[in-house]
Amino acid sequence: MAGSLMVLAALIFAVIKIIRFGKPKTRGTREDPLNQLEGIPTLFIPGYFGNRLSFGRLLNRLAHRYGAHKSMVVKVDRHGRIQVLGTLSKSKPLIQVLFAKKSSRPQEQAEWVMAICALLHTRYGVEQVNLVGHSMGCITIFWFLTHQIRQSAVAVKRVVTIAGPFNDSEIAKSTDKVDAYPLSPKGPTKRMPIYRELSKQIFEIPKDIKVLNIAGRISNSQxxxxEVSVNSAFSLRYLLHDPATQYHEILIRGKRATHRLLHENAIVDENIAKFIWNI
Structure with missing residues (x-):
């Protein structure tokens, strides 16, 4: 009986912990930003079927190790209605975005990102944001940047993409074989539909946006x-050549460079913090 109670208690504790990953977390630390960069909110866009765990642990680490504040969670229901939990901190504000419609596609999510930015502008006076995405969330971000950014009241300052399938045949579900089309000096030798669609509108991206593109490579032989090849992720560099965006790449290697562990990697945490806040 005692053993069963201990197991039940452990399960309850685990569920409570998971729930907390989808809620804002206030901290009694310095609120005044040291510079303009620290005052810009950063939105985190999960991948296909993403949930509160997708970026939950990363956000907690940024808060504990780099003095950030996960002060707001924005939930978008299946009909695009937005619910805001928490409020914006003044210094290093982090915003977790959660989509109730787990199977929604980048085009639909980009519209919701547009609506979130409009809400942040009208309700909180936000003029600039940073965007961080994982996997399909990277495509959502770039669909927003190529199709909605000109109508947005909020400018995008910096973008971080993690394991973005920019030249995959399927940008959500896993395929039997990882797409890895060779890269030539002019770009991928074979261009998938999503790559072609983004390239048609790439001129819409403002030239002053800075981009950090992170990819993973498990081993020398793989x-x-x-799930996403280095070639597919780094094909973004050719898309951004014409807009002359300030673009940087980082390749993470080893066992913790898998698709689902890249946002659980301390090296990724460090590079996100340095890139967004110049620390």
Missing amino acids: QDDG
Whole structure:
């Protein structure tokens, strides 16, 4: 009986912990930003079927290790209605975005990102944001940047993409074989529909946006993260050549460079913090 109670208690504790990953977390630390960069909110966009765990642990680590504040969670229901939990901190505000419609596609999510930015502008006076995405969330971000940014009241300052399937045949579900089309000096030798669609509108991206593109490579013999190849992720560099965006790449190697562990990687945490806040 005692053993059963202990198991039940452990399960309840685990559920409570998971729930907390989808809620804002206030901290009694310095609120005044040291510079303009620290005052810009950063939105985190999960991948296909993403949930509160997708970026939950990463956000907690940024809060504990780099003095950030996960002060707001924005939930979008299946009909695009927005619910805001918490409020914006003044210094290093982090905003977790959660979509109730787990199977929604980048085009639909980009419209919701547009609506979130409009809400942040009218309700909180936000003029600039940073965007961080994982997997399909990277495509959502770039669909927003290529199709909605000109109508947005909020400018995008910096973008971080993690394991973005920019030249995959399927940008959500896993395929039997990881797409890894060779890269030539002019870009991928074979261009998938999503790559072609983004390239048509790439001129819409403002030239002053800075982009950090992170990819994973499990081993020397496996040039991918288990789901997205390095070539697919880094094909973004050719898309951004014409807009002359300030673009940087980082390749994470090893066992913790898998698709689902890249946002649980301390090296990724460090590079996100340095890139967004110049620390």
